[in-house]
Amino acid sequence: MDRKKFLKTCGVALVGLPFASALLTSCESIYYATNSVQNNTIVVPLSEFEILKKNKITYRTFVMVKTANQDFPICLYKTGENKYVASLMKCTHRGCELNVGGGIYSCPCHGSEFDTKGTVLEGPADLDLKTFKTNIKNENIYIQIS
Template identity: 80%
Template sequence: MDRKKFLKTCGMGLIGLPFASALLTSCESIYYATSSIKNNSLIVPLSEFEIVKKNTTTYRTFVLVKTSREDFPICLYKTGDHEYTASLMKCTHRGCELNVGGGIYSCPCHGSEFDTKGGVLEGPADQDLKTFKTSIQNENIYIELS
């Protein structure tokens, strides 16, 4: 391959990279749920997972929740019917805020990856994420913060 063709091929690859990245990331948007605190529990209405458009209801797979008790948001992830996990979005490697999408949590700083239950999938992190016990009562999800 001659130099000109090589540079042209590399240039096209660099131009296409942002578009490919956009296509490969999760189509689900980041949504911050409303919540309240009672005693040591963060309360999130189950309705925060609903998306209603034109008389059609679909459901989010996750919502983020901010609380004054933590420096990072908590991701509340639906793992099954009436089953939710809650993980602090703080990487256990160097403390960067995690991204969520595609069924995993990923660290933009050093590439660590975690499953939706907070378990390490890929290092350099070697500790699972901080997780919180969840329960459902009266159309609300309770996240125990203690």
């Protein structure tokens, strides 16, 4: 390959890299839900899963929940009709904060992966994530944190 063709190929690759990266990442952005804390319960309105675009409502598959009392956020993931799993986003291997995307939680520190119910998919972590009991009442999701 001659120098000119090499430089042109490198230039195209460098320009295209950000676009490729954007395409490969999860289409769903991270949304932090508004919430309140009552005793040992976090209250998240069901409406926090709604997205209004062009007068049409679509739904998020998950929201992040952060409170002043928690060192790590909680991911509230919709797993079915009126079924939600709340998982602490703290890796059970070395305590790094997990990333959400592509239907899994992944650890940026050592590569552990968990499914949306908190079960280990890939080590080095060997313990499932801490999850919290959830229930729905009066258009709210209640996360029992104690």
